[in-house]
Amino acid sequence: xxxxxxxxxxxxxxxxxxxxxxxxxxxxxxxxxxxxxxxxxxxxxxxxxxxxxxxxxxxxxxxxxxxxxxxxxxxxxxxxxxxxxxxxxxxxxxxxxxxxxxxxxxxxxxxxxxxxxxxxxxxxxxxxxxxxxxxxxxxxxxxxxxxxxxxxxxxxxxxxxxxxxxxxxxxxxxxxxxxxxxxxxxxxxxxx
Numbered sequence: 001x002x003x004x005x006x007x008x009x010x011x012x013x014x015x016x017x018x019x020x021x022x023x024x025x026x027x028x029x030x031x032x033x034x035x036x037x038x039x040x041x042x043x044x045x046x047x048x049x050x051x052x053x054x055x056x057x058x059x060x061x062x063x064x065x066x067x068x069x070x071x072x073x074x075x076x077x078x079x080x081x082x083x084x085x086x087x088x089x090x091x092x093x094x095x096x097x098x099x100x101x102x103x104x105x106x107x108x109x110x111x112x113x114x115x116x117x118x119x120x121x122x123x124x125x126x127x128x129x130x131x132x133x134x135x136x137x138x139x140x141x142x143x144x145x146x147x148x149x150x151x152x153x154x155x156x157x158x159x160x161x162x163x164x165x166x167x168x169x170x171x172x173x174x175x176x177x178x179x180x181x182x183x184x185x186x187x188x189x190x191x192x
Contacts, residue, residue: 030054071133078133081127086119 031049037047093115095101097108131137160169162191 068135075133078126078129082122086122089115089118089122120123 034047034050037050064072092101093111096103096106096111099108158169158173160166
């Protein structure tokens with residue numbers, strides 16, 4: 001099965017080559033402008049600023065990777081320990097299945113399903129232990145800071161019959177909500 005014909009392959013190679021050429025020209029222009037600006041004292045500030053636009057994020061990226069290495073090592077250690085634990089559990093499971101290892105009150109037929117459940121739990125705990133070391137895990141999104149500030153926000157839908165006036169039902173619902181303890185009172189609820 002041919003994915004691209006020879007002519008389409010040539011067109012793709014030429015397109016990629018043109019794109020790379022434009023990228024190289026853009027990089028050369030961006031590097032040459034600060035060099036030219038640095039020659040004249042009046043434009044040296046522009047030179048530093050242009051270099052800063054590229055070098056600043058690049059430097060931040062490099063330092064971010066270097067500073068992340070200890071966390072990466074911790075993740076690798078946790079993952080490797082978990083894998084060896086799962087291998088050990090698999091070995092024990094195989095021995096129980098073959099009835100070479102006898103566990104009183106535990107049938108050999110239960111070994112594989114029990115192993116699958118325990119393996120799932122072990123990997124779940126591994127993820128729980130690894131999560132704090134992942135990049136961005138200290139973000140407020142993952143910490144639930146909005147929930148800490150406002151608490152739990154519940155939306156409800158109430159269906160009423162045609163014989164009950166909606167204004168009365170709305171007043172009763174708001175009154176019931178305000179009578180509940182520990183309710184943060186925000187007015188402006190919706191009713192449809």
